[in-house]
Amino acid sequence: DIVMTQSPDSLAVSLGERATINCRSSHSVLYSSTNKNYLAWYQQKPGQPPKLLIFWASTRESGVPDRFSGSGSETDFTLTISSLQAEDVAVYYCQQYYSTPITFGQGTRLEVK
Amino acid sequence: QVQFVQSGAEVKKPGASVRVSCKASGYTFTTYAIHWVRQAPGQRLEWVGWISPDNGNTRYSENFQGRISFTRDTSASEVFLELTSLRSEDTAVYYCARIRDTSGFKFLGFWGQGTLVTVSS
Numbered sequence: 001d002i003v004m005t006q007s008p009d010s011l012a013v014s015l016g017e018r019a020t021i022n023c024r025s026s027h028s029v030l031y032s033s034t035n036k037n038y039l040a041w042y043q044q045k046p047g048q049p050p051k052l053l054i055f056w057a058s059t060r061e062s063g064v065p066d067r068f069s070g071s072g073s074e075t076d077f078t079l080t081i082s083s084l085q086a087e088d089v090a091v092y093y094c095q096q097y098y099s100t101p102i103t104f105g106q107g108t109r110l111e112v113k
Numbered sequence: 114q115v116q117f118v119q120s121g122a123e124v125k126k127p128g129a130s131v132r133v134s135c136k137a138s139g140y141t142f143t144t145y146a147i148h149w150v151r152q153a154p155g156q157r158l159e160w161v162g163w164i165s166p167d168n169g170n171t172r173y174s175e176n177f178q179g180r181i182s183f184t185r186d187t188s189a190s191e192v193f194l195e196l197t198s199l200r201s202e203d204t205a206v207y208y209c210a211r212i213r214d215t216s217g218f219k220f221l222g223f224w225g226q227g228t229l230v231t232v233s234s
Binding site: 038040042052061093095097100103104105106107 | 157158159160172174175208210213218219220221222224225226227
């Protein structure tokens with residue numbers, strides 16, 4: 001199984017400041033024939049299911065604000081929130097869909113400083 | 114709009130079985146596989162498996178060692194998860210979810226509200 005490891009486990013950022021969450025996979029999730037990274041990001045607020053934010057490592061889901069962006073390739077990825085808003089307080093998860101079983105990172109809790 | 118409504122919370126004793134339902138609406142039920150993902154308290158999301166509502170094919174995580182089964186009722190647009198020989202470690206919120214689009218790639222764009230299963234003596 002591909003192990004997904006996020007850092008940090010928790011993060012406190014001031015409103016309007018940048019938040020950066022990292023995700024590392026134990027195996028490359030770049031599929032050479034398509035040149036796509038099989039990596040998604042989710043946001044989960046308390047009492048709610050996860051919400052898909054980004055897929056293919058950098059493609060924003062429809063309706064997701066453009067302050068959210070994803071980057072990276074192969075084994076190292078980043079989710080960036082360019083200007084933190086109060087409604088962004090949540091736990092964020094990365095997920096690989098390169099191979100079965102799909103696996104998730106342990107989550108990063110984002111709070112307002 | 115795509116929607117999944119799951120059955121209510123369950124409390125079970127160790128060794129018992131539990132059945133969780135997930136009713137889909139807003140799309141053609143047989144077009145997309147339904148995945149199950151669980152989340153134990155304070156733990157990461159864990160993929161449980163999927164079922165194809167079209168033909169009933171299933172794929173299970175090896176972590177459940179024959180204790181898990183998925184079924185479907187196409188007439189009701191509903192899928193079911195059954196987990197047997199429950200242990201305290203099975204205490205979790207169980208989510209049903211669907212992939213985002215017909216590409217078939219397993220990023221999950223639609224989720225049920227979750228069903229809390231508590232295993233306690």
